[in-house]
Amino acid sequence: MRMLILLALAGLGAQLVDGSLGMAHGVISTALLLALGTSPAAASAIVHFAQIGTGLVSGASHARYGNVDWKVVVRIGVPGAAGAFIGATLLSRLSTALAEPVMAVILLVLGVYVTYRFTVRGVPRGNLGKPLGKRFLVPVGLVAGFLGATGGGGWGLIGTPALLASGRLEPRKVVGSVDASKALVAVAASLGFLFSLGADGVNWSWVLAFLLGGMVIAPVAAWLARFVAPRILGSAVGGLIVLLNVGTLLGGDWLNAPDAVSTSVYVVLYAGWAAALAYSIRAHRREKALEARTESESAEGRQPTGV
Numbered sequence: 001m002r003m004l005i006l007l008a009l010a011g012l013g014a015q016l017v018d019g020s021l022g023m024a025h026g027v028i029s030t031a032l033l034l035a036l037g038t039s040p041a042a043a044s045a046i047v048h049f050a051q052i053g054t055g056l057v058s059g060a061s062h063a064r065y066g067n068v069d070w071k072v073v074v075r076i077g078v079p080g081a082a083g084a085f086i087g088a089t090l091l092s093r094l095s096t097a098l099a100e101p102v103m104a105v106i107l108l109v110l111g112v113y114v115t116y117r118f119t120v121r122g123v124p125r126g127n128l129g130k131p132l133g134k135r136f137l138v139p140v141g142l143v144a145g146f147l148g149a150t151g152g153g154g155w156g157l158i159g160t161p162a163l164l165a166s167g168r169l170e171p172r173k174v175v176g177s178v179d180a181s182k183a184l185v186a187v188a189a190s191l192g193f194l195f196s197l198g199a200d201g202v203n204w205s206w207v208l209a210f211l212l213g214g215m216v217i218a219p220v221a222a223w224l225a226r227f228v229a230p231r232i233l234g235s236a237v238g239g240l241i242v243l244l245n246v247g248t249l250l251g252g253d254w255l256n257a258p259d260a261v262s263t264s265v266y267v268v269l270y271a272g273w274a275a276a277l278a279y280s281i282r283a284h285r286r287e288k289a290l291e292a293r294t295e296s297e298s299a300e301g302r303q304p305t306g307v
């Protein structure tokens with residue numbers, strides 16, 4: 001029972017981040033399951049089965065707040081589903097000894113990318129309002145779906161930064177559209193795992209715990225998406241993903257690093273994470289101050305002049 005409560009709370013926290021930022025549900029949940037000794041394929045299967053329900057609730061909640069572009073959902077979700085099915089089938093055929101470090105490396109790379117992307121580059125807005133075409137969305141969906149299934153998470157980590165980087169959708173609509181399409185991807189990945197692992201290869205009580213925790217918080221996360229500062233939260237989540245997966249690699253059979261080495265690595269990572277967060281917070285404040293000054297100057301320019 002304690003384990004189920006812990007997993008439900010983990011699902012709640014992961015969905016709170018995912019629903020407000022559009023990423024990290026899978027990587028946070030999968031990293032926790034790997035730390036508990038779950039095999040990579042089973043961990044990814046548990047997360048994706050839970051995401052069918054959380055994705056539906058999150059998508060509906062985002063739609064309620066006007067955060068979803070349904071054309072984007074279809075154009076990225078369908079190829080994402082194809083990539084997820086292929087990735088799930090591939091992961092299920094890998095040995096556990098090979099799959100665990102491979103998954104940890106994939107998640108680590110994604111964590112580093114997210115930390116850099118949001119800390120250094122922020123959220124561009126220059127092309128806001130321009131349409132997103134199939135030439136862009138189809139390959140993004142295929143890659144994100146494939147990595148999401150093989151890495152236990154990655155749909156949002158690839159899809160959300162890619163759409164944000166285009167600058168063509170408001171951040172809240174990027175988050176909502178990526179979250180709404182996640183249900184399609186989760187169904188395809190779950191079918192791939194079901195065909196390859198069978199129903200007995202999945203711990204259904206753990207699926208239920210993740211599902212209930214995520215569904216409870218999904219409406220709140222969708223509401224928060226309108227107010228959250230993507231730059232700060234992206235740096236925070238990226239650093240957390242890096243730390244979790246470095247721990248998996250350091251303690252695994254591939255490296256089996258001595259305690260002194262692990263401690264030194266963690267000191268450097270925590271210092272880097274703190275610096276990234278501090279930089280993002282300062283950059284966010286500068287951006288808000290600039291926006292406020294621009295709005296004030298525009299308002300002054302619109303005022304009628306006296307005769």
